[in-house]
Amino acid sequence: MSIKENIKQILEIAEKSAKKSGRNLKDIIILGASKTQPIEKIIDAYNAGLRYFGENRVQEGINKIEALKNYKDIHWHLIGGLQTNKAKYAVKYFELIHSLDRKSLADELDKRAKKINKIQDVLIEVNIGKEESKYGVKPEDLNSLVEYTLKKENLNLLGLMCIPPYSENKEDSRPYFARLRDLKEDIEKEFNIQLPHLSMGMSNDFDIAIEEGATIVRIGTRLFGERNY
Ligand SMILES: *Cc1c(COP(=O)(O)O)cnc(C)c1O
DSSP: OOHHHHHHHHHHHHHHHHHHTTOOGGGSEEEEEOTTOOHHHHHHHHHTTOOEEEESSHHHHHHHHHHTTTOTTOEEEEOSOOOGGGHHHHHHHOSEEEEEOSHHHHHHHHHHHHHTTOOEEEEEEEOTTOOTTOOSBOGGGHHHHHHHHHTOTTEEEEEEEEOOOOOSSGGGGHHHHHHHHHHHHHHHHHHTOOOOEEEOOOTTTHHHHHHTTOSEEEEOHHHHOSOOO
16 A cells, blocks of 8 residues: 555544544644654655654654755654753754653753743653553653643643553553543643643554544554564
């Protein structure tokens, strides 16, 4: 299957799931998770209409952003875990960072954004399955990180992100997605704010994620094909 056909299929599935959750496809961002994929495939996806791409590593992302800088309407997101010493570059290059998960990183992102006069949009990544190996703030520490982030002048909190524990069965992801949505709603009440985004769902479970309220789904292999590691 070509990337164009993959995207068409993804959009059809996404539209059905959006309807199930009482929403429109246009309210959902299909983000191409383009890590390890070559520039040519990103251009193919662009030509098929995709405008949002997410990279995992700052340096790899920057190389692609530079190579594609004439494609001015691409939205570049950082979706992978972020080391504090790369915050400077992340702020310079990425529109939305999905992986804020600790106060020290909020400090650094805010400081670097201030230096270049940018208000940096961020999502807080939640370790929703409480897995040892995963990035993300623990659910019990989330409120404290939200409060901390909201005080930062140069950070703009737009929502939450999660990667549920891996499972062959996509229905296993559903309770985790529902839990992230509940956490978002709790935060909106407690802090009297609106959080427009829930970034959740990947190749194998994005339809379930949309049913549970995802506004951004991050799709890699199903869109681009297998990755070249
Ligand atoms: C790789 C990756 C994805 C996409 O994974 P697929 O299973 O290939 O769709 C989504 N989100 C993050 C954070 C990733 O690292």
